[in-house]
Amino acid sequence: MNFILIFPKIPFGDAGILIGEILLTCIIIKFFLTRKFIHLPLVSLLVIFGFYYFLGSNVYKYLMGESITYDFLYFLRFLMFAALAYPVSMSRSDTNNLKKYIIFPFVAVALLSFIIFIYYFITNPPTSFGEILWGYRPGIRLIPIFGLTLDPSGLIVTGGGSGNLLASLCIIVIIIDSHNSNNSFAKKSKFIQLLTPLSVACAIATLSRSAVLTIFFVLFIEKLRTRSARVLFFYAFVLLIFTYSIDEYFPIFDRLINTFENDELDPSSLARIENYNNSFNAFINNIWFVLFGIGSNANSLYLNIGAPLIESFYLGLFVSTGVVGTAMFFIFAINIYLSSKESTYMLFLFKYLIYESIILWSIGGGDFWGPINLYITSILLGMHYHFLKLTHLQSQCGKVNS
Numbered sequence: 001m002n003f004i005l006i007f008p009k010i011p012f013g014d015a016g017i018l019i020g021e022i023l024l025t026c027i028i029i030k031f032f033l034t035r036k037f038i039h040l041p042l043v044s045l046l047v048i049f050g051f052y053y054f055l056g057s058n059v060y061k062y063l064m065g066e067s068i069t070y071d072f073l074y075f076l077r078f079l080m081f082a083a084l085a086y087p088v089s090m091s092r093s094d095t096n097n098l099k100k101y102i103i104f105p106f107v108a109v110a111l112l113s114f115i116i117f118i119y120y121f122i123t124n125p126p127t128s129f130g131e132i133l134w135g136y137r138p139g140i141r142l143i144p145i146f147g148l149t150l151d152p153s154g155l156i157v158t159g160g161g162s163g164n165l166l167a168s169l170c171i172i173v174i175i176i177d178s179h180n181s182n183n184s185f186a187k188k189s190k191f192i193q194l195l196t197p198l199s200v201a202c203a204i205a206t207l208s209r210s211a212v213l214t215i216f217f218v219l220f221i222e223k224l225r226t227r228s229a230r231v232l233f234f235y236a237f238v239l240l241i242f243t244y245s246i247d248e249y250f251p252i253f254d255r256l257i258n259t260f261e262n263d264e265l266d267p268s269s270l271a272r273i274e275n276y277n278n279s280f281n282a283f284i285n286n287i288w289f290v291l292f293g294i295g296s297n298a299n300s301l302y303l304n305i306g307a308p309l310i311e312s313f314y315l316g317l318f319v320s321t322g323v324v325g326t327a328m329f330f331i332f333a334i335n336i337y338l339s340s341k342e343s344t345y346m347l348f349l350f351k352y353l354i355y356e357s358i359i360l361w362s363i364g365g366g367d368f369w370g371p372i373n374l375y376i377t378s379i380l381l382g383m384h385y386h387f388l389k390l391t392h393l394q395s396q397c398g399k400v401n402s
Contacts, residue, residue, distance in 0.1 A: 002101050005169075005375065006108045009149040009158065016149040016158045018371060021077065028083045035090065040385050042335055043085045046377070049328040050078045053369075057321045058295040060288075071297055081374035088382025089389065097386070098176055101379045103195065106169045110202050112145045113166065116155060117205065142166070142205035146371065163206020164366045170199035170211075171218055171355050172376050175348050178222035196223075210364025218355050280315070293322035313361035313368050329368075343387045349380040 004020030054075035055068070062068050091097065120139030131140060136157050138148065144166040148155040177195045196219065203215035284290065294300055298308040301320070310316035318326050333353055339346040356373070360366030367373070 002105050003108075005105050005146050005372070006112060008145055008155060009147075011149060011151070011158070018146055020146070021080065021371065024084070025080050027087070028080050031087050032083070035086075038086070038090070040085055040089060040381065042332070042339065042381050042384070043082060043378075045328075045332045045335060046381070047079065047082055049325070049332055050075065050082065052325050052328055053296050053317075053321055054078060057293045057325055058297045058300065061295055061297055061300055066297070066299065078369065078374065081371065081378050084375065084378035085382035085385065088379055089385035091382075091386055097383055101383070102169075102172060102176065102376070106173050106195075107198070109144055109146065109166070109169065110198055113142055113202070114205070116145060116148070117142045120155075141207040142202060144169075162365065163203070163208030163211045164360050164364055165370055165372050166206055167203050167208065167211035167214060167360065168356065168366070168370070168372045168376065170202050170215055172348065172352050173199050174215070174218050174222055175351050175355075179344065179348070208364075210359050210366065214355065214359045214364070217358065280319070289319070289322060291322045292324055293318075293320045296320040311365040312363060313366060314357070316367075339384065343384045345380045345384040345387060349377060349384075352376065352380075 004018070004024045007019035007023075009016030009018050054071050058066075058068075058071055088097065088101065116138055120137075122139075124139050126135065126140050135141075136143070138155050138157070142163065143157060144163075147157065147162065147165055149158045173195050177199075200215055200219065203211045206212075294304050296316075301310065302308045305319075310319055317329060321328075333350075336346055336350045336353065340350045356366060356368075361368060
């Protein structure tokens, strides 16, 4: 299951479908045909929330005769990722699975993505400075392999090819690396010490403003807890010098500075603000929408706000599902926080949700429903229940021995 992120997409609909998603579907079906179903409360909360988001919020559209097909397919896709928690929770291993399910996939994705980036940069270099700043194709910026689609002409970007997807993997890796930097997890493997630098390099190479700002914020907060101020500021200084030295080729500083042009926002940011404004205005004057949402269906959104999506997870959640759906998400998040006292895995997940929320899910165009976020969430939920199972077995053995 840890290999599902290292494959590109194949053409399907507007955004394509990951080859890994197809493999995951086969794995999950086989698992539930051969194993007994067990109840995992936090996964159940997530599934209820997902059901309302993808299907429940659109019910009045179905009553009016609109097709349920695409919404149901999106829900099934979500279920496949949510179901990842079950095989992970029932793993026979009694060792730490963080390396297997998160660290190794991240390293594989990062290296494959850099190889593809370098190849296209050499064979099809950018033609202008503007293309580097605002273009989206292989060779201009680092695009994760799971954001690329197989095409007769090579690899192309369709749907969510944003660097925010790769940044999500970088965030959880930095959280894990920081937490374990002073124990055996870091000392057993030398390459573990390179995880944080690799995460920062990935974020910078994506040229995503949201990714870079978020990664540096996470790095500062996480390392502040485990490093002396002198070492922390040394790391920051080296990273800034390195970034500035390659700015000619990867102009992240220019991209950040050019967010404001002639005392005005750049066209990309203006379009996003207009999207937010249209979404809020269409939503706020209808009590049904406020309570239950416009619906997550792309046609419903386009009809009401003039766009098939809202480029903010939280605004999109509120507009699409109203007070009901938003409450469901926060109930899920609160339970993650409460469970963080039971296992480190829930502490990782809660911190991950917080860091994602600050920029990526608020104004950065990131989405909780993306495959990376669902993968990380489900894997950590599964590890949490695996840990509780082992703890219970150990306590039972202790009672027997005593």
